[in-house]
Amino acid sequence: MFSIESLIRSCREALSDPSPALRVAEILEPVVASPGELSRALESAPEQGSLADRALHRSDDLTLIHAVLPSGIVSPQHDHLMWAVIAQYEGQEDNVVYRESPDGLVEVERRSVRAGEVFVLAEDAVHRIANPLDRPARAIHVYGGDLLGTTRHFWDPKSGRKEVATPERLSEVLQRMSAAAGGESA
Numbered sequence: 626m627f628s629i630e631s632l633i634r635s636c637r638e639a640l641s642d643p644s645p646a647l648r649v650a651e652i653l654e655p656v657v658a659s660p661g662e663l664s665r666a667l668e669s670a671p672e673q674g675s676l677a678d679r680a681l682h683r684s685d686d687l688t689l690i691h692a693v694l695p696s697g698i699v700s701p702q703h704d705h706l707m708w709a710v711i712a713q714y715e716g717q718e719d720n721v722v723y724r725e726s727p728d729g730l731v732e733v734e735r736r737s738v739r740a741g742e743v744f745v746l747a748e749d750a751v752h753r754i755a756n757p758l759d760r761p762a763r764a765i766h767v768y769g770g771d772l773l774g775t776t777r778h779f780w781d782p783k784s785g786r787k788e789v790a791t792p793e794r795l796s797e798v799l800q801r802m803s804a805a806a807g808g809e810s811a
């Protein structure tokens with residue numbers, strides 16, 4: 626029977642695969658293709674608050690987050706510095722993926738991840754995510770490391786400058802963007 630604990634166990638086993646991100650994507654594909662059990666398992670999971678509040682699992686080599694994006698929100702461009710898998714089970718998450726170059730960020734891909742779809746991001750990817758629909762977007766985000774314990778970066782939407790994503794600075798930017806979207810804090 627499906628449970629969040631069994632999902633975490635499967636993801637942990639995937640870490641010993643030669644391509645752990647692709648293996649995690651394979652594990653999540655059937656889960657989000659028929660998301661009834663996943664939705665039920667996450668019914669009482671927090672939808673608001675910090676990433677730490679919404680972490681389903683946190684260890685040195687794996688993080689699972691219940692990612693809920695309010696309608697209309699657009700995130701700043703940010704890195705993870707580890708592979709990531711987005712497994713969408715409700716709504717839609719629009720991704721713009723960039724790579725860093727000496728002249729700044731260069732767009733390399735646009736991808737709308739719809740309910741039932743899984744998307745893999747490489748370790749060096751930078752992306753921006755948005756919820757274009759009029760309802761929340763819900764997903765499981767899996768990361769190949771300790772996302773919450775890693776010093777990451779974001780690009781200030783106003784200045785375009787790369788900055789260290791301290792929790793305070795990131796939440797300030799998210800609140801500003803959330804207010805601009807007319808939604809709640811992500």
Ligand SMILES: [Fe+2]
Pocket residue numbers: 703704705752
């Ligand atoms: Fe991200």
